[in-house]
Amino acid sequence: MARYIGSVCKMCRREGEKLFLKGDRCLSDKCSFSRRSYAPGQHGQARKKQSEYGLQLREKQKLRRIYGILEAQFARYFDLAERKKGITGEHLLQLLETRLDNVVYRLKLAGSRQEARQLVRHGFFRVNDRKVNIPSYQVKPGDVIKLKDGASNSLLIKGILEANNGQNIPEWLELDTNVWTARVISIPSREQIDVPIQEHLIVELYSR
Numbered sequence: 001m002a003r004y005i006g007s008v009c010k011m012c013r014r015e016g017e018k019l020f021l022k023g024d025r026c027l028s029d030k031c032s033f034s035r036r037s038y039a040p041g042q043h044g045q046a047r048k049k050q051s052e053y054g055l056q057l058r059e060k061q062k063l064r065r066i067y068g069i070l071e072a073q074f075a076r077y078f079d080l081a082e083r084k085k086g087i088t089g090e091h092l093l094q095l096l097e098t099r100l101d102n103v104v105y106r107l108k109l110a111g112s113r114q115e116a117r118q119l120v121r122h123g124f125f126r127v128n129d130r131k132v133n134i135p136s137y138q139v140k141p142g143d144v145i146k147l148k149d150g151a152s153n154s155l156l157i158k159g160i161l162e163a164n165n166g167q168n169i170p171e172w173l174e175l176d177t178n179v180w181t182a183r184v185i186s187i188p189s190r191e192q193i194d195v196p197i198q199e200h201l202i203v204e205l206y207s208r
Contacts, residue, residue: 053205053208055201056201056202056204056205057205059197059198059199059201059202059205060074060201060202060205062196062197063093063096063195063197063199063202066113066195066197067096067099067102067113068101068113068114068117069096073136077092077095077096078092078202078206080095081094081095082206087190088203089199089200089202089203090190090199092199092202092203093190093193093195093197093199094187094188094193095138097188097193098138098139098140098184098187098188099135099136099137099138099139100120100125100127100132100134100135100136100137100138100139100145101113101116101117101120101135101136102116103139103145103173103182103184104116104119104120104125104145106169106170106173107145107164107169107173107175107182108160108163108164108168108169109125109147109160109161109164109180109182110160111160116135117135119157120132120133120134120135120137121133121135123148124147124148124151124154124157125145125146125147125148126145126146126147126148127139127143127144127145128143128144129144131148139184140184141184141185141186141187142183142184143183143184144181144182144183145181145182145183145184146179146180146181146182147180152180161180164177165177170188170192171185171192172184172185172186172187172188172189172192173185
């Protein structure tokens with residue numbers, strides 16, 4: 001399966017803002033964007049005037065990079081969102097937000113979406129008592145997500161659980177830290193999705 005293996009810090013620099021792709025590292029002095037906030041490359045520090053198309057493209061690339069989605073997969077998500085009744089941009093964000101890897105990240109059971117994706121692929125989570133190792137699995141209201149038996153013995157998982165106090169969990173999710181079991185309460189509304197994205201620009205881009 002295709003995946004991006006380059007420096008994720010370059011993504012933040014290219015988009016001109018922190019995308020928090022490395023979890024806590026992005027909040028520390030080690031963050032590359034804090035030291036070099038200009039775009040990567042020989043001409044990264046040059047001032048460039050962006051066209052309307054350029055602004056739309058950058059917004060799409062930013063959203064794609066936040067969720068760690070490759071181009072073809074992102075196009076499929078947009079196609080699904082466009083087929084739904086209602087606001088296409090909002091449906092797009094909801095589809096991305098309800099991916100299993102993102103839900104694991106939102107529950108603070110991983111330090112970043114990339115780490116959440118790895119944990120899901122390695123079979124650390126069960127959905128409705130079934131093993132699911134597909135990061136793009138779409139959760140639905142009523143789904144119950146929990147760690148597999150014995151997962152808490154892993155040093156990585158143990159460290160994550162010790163840092164998790166169950167606070168700042170999105171309203172559309174519920175987490176019981178006594179048994180480390182979560183439940184999807186509802187599909188998130190646009191107000192509950194805190195990504196710095198102007199989704200209407202992405203819709204305009206695909207409408208060209």
